[in-house]
Amino acid sequence: MTASVPRFRGVMSPVLTPFNADLTPSPSRFVKHCRWLLKQEVGLAIFGTNSEANSLSVKEKLTLLEALLAAGLPAAKMVPGTGTCALPDSIELTRHAVNAGCAGVLMLPPFYYKPVSDEGLFRSFARVIDAVNDPRLRIYLYHIPPVSNVPITLTLIERLMKAFPGIIAGVKDSSGNWDNTAAMLRDFQPHGFDVFAGTETILLKNMRGGGAGCITATGNVNPTAIMRLYKTWQAADADAQQDALNKTRAIFQKLPIIPAMKAAIAEKSGDAAWATLRPPLVELDAAQRATLMRELEADGFTIPDAAELADRA
């Protein structure tokens, strides 16, 4: 039995997965992007929704994780997404993450069948935990009903926390429903269950409520400013910081957000391949791209050291 790494608190980014023109993942760009995020003190929630992770095979995910480890990036800063539709896949990915020393895993419920009962979801998580059978395992539940269409209810969380104390470590709440976040902050956070907001637009609210930080898409492009609010949420200018974050977020969010972030990185880094997406997602069209760049310009938005993200063969 190895001691587990300290709990992660702060800002994590569901790391964008860069692709080559032939739609294979680009491990070299992935490593660069993760290294750059770490430099901004942002943690690596690799294989999240914004990573197009559900468009990747298990093997592709394992290969990308290996690339990060081989490049010497610290597993203690990684929280890979390991929840899939199929138990054997979730078990394999989770076991791999634990053995690599990752800080935790971010786990979607199985998301094809719906509606499913809390009992069925409880069994799904329990099966993974029993199969991995490792006290180092830390599971962050991934509640994102607008995409998964399979909610993780408060009742289910309570049952999981009782059955697997210490293992059930927290949540990414992407419900878009503050009442739900508030209930978790009130009932679960005091018992060692770390509540991460699913977007930086409620980071300040979440910190004031005792939360652990946020795991947010736009951490991929706007990490410095988001991290600053996390660190200084008790400062006098916190509300002004939050307003500025919201303004930038809104620019990305009114477009399909994954293509928009990739377009911004492609533009700012000068590496056009960054704009590539795997179907079913598609890149921004020319008009969308022009709007995005114009609005980012007006916002004074920059990606610090963007050139570090470019892969130049």
Add this chain to the structure above:
Amino acid sequence: MTASVPRFRGVMSPVLTPFNADLTPSPSRFVKHCRWLLKQEVGLAIFGTNSEANSLSVKEKLTLLEALLAAGLPAAKMVPGTGTCALPDSIELTRHAVNAGCAGVLMLPPFYYKPVSDEGLFRSFARVIDAVNDPRLRIYLYHIPPVSNVPITLTLIERLMKAFPGIIAGVKDSSGNWDNTAAMLRDFQPHGFDVFAGTETILLKNMRGGGAGCITATGNVNPTAIMRLYKTWQAADADAQQDALNKTRAIFQKLPIIPAMKAAIAEKSGDAAWATLRPPLVELDAAQRATLMRELEADGFTIPDAAELADRA
């Protein structure tokens, strides 16, 4: 270039996947069930929604398909589900099915990301077709928005048919929207696009509209009667047959239908292991089971030669 097998018309069953107590698939029960279905002249839409296929890994699916082939079951009667969230998985499963000589594949769209554009879905299907690159490929599109939450629109079908004539072979329409089925019967069926109803409750309507048959859950338990209506839909008693099918279907459908079908097979075959489901699905509780058995009894429902489905070590 090998000639493709003749188009399948008739009744297919999305074959239930039997599990052992440890939740591993049971290839021996799977082979028995498929052999029994073929004896009822029902085709094998293995790895469909009712197969809990999205709870299986790619490797488990390939192993189960191999078990059928090794047992000598005819690939020309098989239409495996091969559409997954991740392109590499969909390509691998589809390529395998084509190489095995399967009559076609039933393809879900990638179902995690939503909403997605028709352009993105077109690219998903096109990528699989281009990668498999085999003129024997026959794709049946799987339109099941109540579960996938990713519809395959009429516009998308039209575009796919134009781009890949012959390859795009038909649809399983599980939309529950007759207007949609009727539009496909009118606009696509005359051009070699076979419309299968997603449930036997509209089999007669579909046949009268020129459709190709149905691919239906309850084909797993009530194949003989469904097949009889398919064969005799022009007979005088067709409406009465349809009414009887609907009555039986309703008994299963008011419960979670996959657990209900498995419970019925477990009961009628005397093989209790048949009631096993993989999470997130759960078995019927005692009260549900009692209701089901009582209502099936009152309906005069039987599973012909049910003992053939039992796996007795």
